[in-house]
Amino acid sequence: MAHWIEPHPTGIYVRPADAWIDPSLPQARALVTHGHADHARGGHDHVWATRETLAIMGLRYGTASGTAVGYGEEIRLGGVTIRYVPAGHVLGSAQIILEHAGERIVVTGDYKRRPDPTCLPFQPVPCDIFVTEATFGLPVFRHPDTGGEMDRLLHALHANPDRCVLVGAYALGKAQRVICELRARGHHDPIYIHGALERMCALYADFGIDMGELRPATGVAAKEMRGAIVVAPPSALNDRWSRRLPDPITAMASGWMRVRQRARQKNVELPLVISDHADWDELTDTIRDVAPNETWITHGREEALLHWCMTHQMRARALALVGREEEDEG
Amino acid sequence: MRQFSQLLDSLVYTRSRNGKLALIAAYMRDAPDPDRGWALAALTGNLDLKAVKASAISEMIRARTDPVLYEMSRDYVGDLAETVALLWPKGEEQPAELDDGSLSLSAVIDRLHSVSRAAAPDALAQMMDHLDASGRFALLKLATGGLRVGISARLAKTGFAHAFNLDVDDVEQVWHALAPPYTALFDWAEGRSARPDPEGTPYFRPFMLAHPLEADSVDLNDYAAEWKWDGIRIQIVGTGTETRLYSRAGDDISGSFPEIAQAFAGHAVLDGELLVKGDTQGGEAASFNALQQRLGRKAVTAKMMTDYPAFVRLYDLLIEGEDDLRTLPWTDRRARLEAYMALLPPDRFDLSALIDAPDFEALADIRAGARDAAIEGVMLKRRDSPYVAGRKAALWYKWKRDPLTADCVMMYAQRGHGKRSSFYSDYTFGCWTEDGELLPVGKAYSGFTDEELKWLDRFVRQNTLNRFGPVREVEKTLVLEVAFDSIHGSKRHKSGLAMRFPRIARIRKDKPAAEADRIEGLKRLVS
Incomplete structure (x- = not known):
């Protein structure tokens, strides 16, 4: 089945279209699911992606050239009909739907099923081959309700008026989502952000995502940030950068925070289990929803999901793509 | 249960002592009775439950979930209780991640108290269905015995x-x-009743402590000198019917040294140093290294007691029978202690001898000549001093042996914790073998000033060769003068050496790495 697409360690090659999906090496024609660096690399000759993803790639690589594909819009490349459908992962993220020779293939990129105020929700598309991620492909990963995690964050903030809460969140997607979720819980104070987030937050604002008042955390007196939330990329949490903050409570928003030792290793005091990836139940529910003849697993804890597919009489294989899964993204 | 499970979670993630104290205090004020009492028992290790075996818990989860997925999960998570807590499949009608509030901590304890070992897994399973992941983790930790949240x-x-x-x-x-x-x-x-009466129970009395000696000398007419032994300070409290041993922190360590508790049947409170006998010194006290084999063990095997036999070298007598001697001058207490020795079995108790020196200079010579591994220095006690809690100026001094030093080369660095959390402040250093290889001999994370720390941090960042997770390997160019109290043979390190209390004495920017000390030289310092 589907001899017309080929998994390679460097990406998925769509033969009749002579195009690669999320290639990790520069290629002539690249179909890109979303803007995270392990999926969207610079240096391709031509890129097809959503308008938002192209803008993100432009910000990161300075090469905004490419063809914008709207959600639901159909394009044809060498006899393959291609559609981009929301994946619910980050702003502009898409599943790529390929149809050719009477077969339909869905490549999810990264995705999640729970609501996210910064992007459109995942749409399940029934298919013959379902190419899925498995970042949290172990049954210990069950992300709790996002609202409850936000409440814990706000509780810690209000219980410590002389300190600040420093939230580590990946610069693309997680940071903006956390800010929007806080606004939705009624937190309207200014939120301070690390310099590495500024341009991405501005880009989100350009696409109509309202994050309320954001202020740079750099060049501000420590006492001004007392009782405030500060958002920074995870790498800044234990770095000298955080010494400028007023006695910060270190929080981290990531699906990995579900496991105590992972949180402790990162010196996190307030682990927030908030993920932009599907948890175990979302992964298995989605496979049931799209009911493919075969499931291909690109990256993550693929052994466990493979085992689950087999024990549920579903055909599956692991692709072992290289260079995927920047851990900070969880 | 949720209040307790949240407390445990917070204790796991909180690094600072004050932060932990604040969490415990808030819980003790807010939690209902009798939950908070049971929590206090659990946190102090006084909860006496028949422990459910880890194997019974594995079996429980295997029966409820795919065993292959369980194995993969456990492999990833590491901890059994945490894996099972996260993996637990709740019944269809129960919300997946909700502590439904129907189980109080005391209800959990009651159930665990009353259930038979055979019925325990079923009872646990029923309770797990009402809890969230944190609650299940707390429950499993209670049931398997030992919370291990890093508090004494x-x-x-x-x-x-x-x-x-x-x-x-x-x-x-x-x-x-x-x-x-x-x-x-x-x-x-909370002021509802009078203070409970501790009379007749073997309770802990706070230790009297010493200041470091800073003066150039003291008058030996006013101060008595005795050796400061390098074991662990211990208090023996006997009521005549029951004996307990307390560490300096006030923790009950009777269970770790049952032979000492059993050998004492008196009605008295004594202060001394717990040591183990080393055969190399002809039955004298062995180094701290030997004592370490006995520390922190809950269950003691007969072999441990034979290989590392413990005894107590006595310093002071606080209470004898009904007589509280603490207000008496040291001279009087010492006389009472010497008389009391006759009542004690000599294989488990001896007397810390006084050092006979005509004047301070002679004492300094004696101290400089002492090479006994178990001697940490000299104690100076005012002859008229009462026994008072804590450190009181001018009553007792400790005059530690001058530290040994070695010039070592920095090999690896790691970021520290707490206020040093963003700096590379933990250093592994080594010395040269005869073949010109550098082998690690110790690790230190103190001794430097804040300014020196900034300099060292910059050195590490600018001279990194490799990264292994949180650890950086650095260029082997920087010589650190390391001070340490003593050095011992150790199987744990490839160099065969382990330092006691190493700290960075100086940064030797002037010294080429090739001129740092050799392993052979350090071996000659082994005591």
Whole structure:
């Protein structure tokens, strides 16, 4: 089945279209699911992606050239009909739907099923081959309700008026989502952000995502940030950068925070289990929803999901793509 | 249960001592009775439940989930209780991640108390269905015995004392008159009843401590000198019917040294140093290294007791029978102690001898000549000093042996914790073998000033060769003068050496790495 697409360690090659999906090496024609660096690399000759993803790639690589594909819009490349459908992962993220020779293939990129105020929700598309991620492909990963995690964050903030809460969140997607979720819980104070987030937050604002008042955390007196939330990329949490903050409570928003030792290793005091990836139940529910003849697993804890597919009489294989899964993204 | 499970979670993630104390205090104030009493028992290690075996818990989860997925999960998570807590499949009608509030901590304890070993897994399973992941984790930790959240009994009691503005030593005094769930303790703390009467129970008395000697000399007519032994300070409290041993932190360590507790049947309170006998020194006290084999063990095997036989070298007698001697001058207490020795079995107890020196200069010579591995230095005690809690100026001094030093080369660095969390402040250093290889001999994370730390941090960042997770390997170019109290043989390190209390004495920017010390030279310092 589907001899017309080929998994390679460097990406998925769509033969009749002579195009690669999320290639990790520069290629002539690249179909890109979303803007995270392990999926969207610079240096391709031509890129097809959503308008938002192209803008993100432009910000990161300075090469905004490419063809914008709207959600639901159909394009044809060498006899393959291609559609981009929301994946619910980050702003502009898409599943790529390929149809050719009477077969339909869905490549999810990264995705999640729970609501996210910064992007459109995942749409399940029934298919013959379902190419899925498995970042949290172990049954210990069950992300709790996002609202409850936000409440814990706000509780810690209000219980410590002389300190600040420093939230580590990946610069693309997680940071903006956390800010929007806080606004939705009624937190309207200014939120301070690390310099590495500024341009991405501005880009989100350009696409109509309202994050309320954001202020740079750099060049501000420590006492001004007392009782405030500060958002920074995870790498800044234990770095000298955080010494400028007023006695910060270190929080981290990531699906990995579900496991105590992972949180402790990162010196996190307030682990927030908030993920932009599907948890175990979302992964298995989605496979049931799209009911493919075969499931291909690109990256993550693929052994466990493979085992689950087999024990549920579903055909599956692991692709072992290289260079995927920047851990900070969880 | 949720309040307790949230407390445990927070304790796991909180690094600072004050942060932990505040968490415990808030819980002790807010949680209902008798939950908070049971929590206090759990935190102080006084909860006596028939432990459910880890194998029974594995079996329980295997029966409820795919065993292959369980194995993969456990492999990834590491901890059994945490894996099962996260993996637990709740029944269809129960919300997946909700503590439904139907189980209080005391209800959990009651159930675990009353259930038979055979019925325990079913009882546990029923309770798990009502809890969230944190609650299941707390439940499994309670059921398997041992919370392991990194706090001592003393810290838990201090947190309790903070909650009600009590003095922790006062709490300690009444503690052993009470049993879980400590209703009388909370009644007293909240002013509903009188202080529980600790008489007749073997309770801890705070230790008298010493200041480091800073003066150039003291008059030996006013001060008596005795050796400072390098073991662990211990208090023996006997009521005539029961004996307990307390560490300096006030933790009950009777269980770790049962042979000492059994050998003491008196009605008295004594202060001494716990040591183990080393055969190399002809039955004298062995180095601290040997004692370490016995520390922190809950269960002691007969072999441990034979290989590392413990004894106590006595310093002071606080109470004899009904007589509280603490207000008497040291000279009088010493005379009472010497007389009391006759009542004690000599294989488990001896007397810390006084150092006979005509004047301070002679004492300095004796101290400089002491090479006994178990000697840490000299104690100077004012002859008229009462036995008072804590460190009081001018009563007792400790005059430690001058540290040994070695010039070592920095090999690896790691980021520190707490206020040093963003700096590379933990250094592994090594010395040269005869073949010109550098082998690690120790690790230090103190001794430098804040300015020196900034400099060292920059050195590490600019001279990194490799990264192994949080550890950086650095260019082998920087010589550190390391001070340490003593050095011992050790199988743990490839160099075969282990330093006691190493710290960075100086940064030797002037010295080429090739001129750092050799392993052979360090071996000659082994005591």
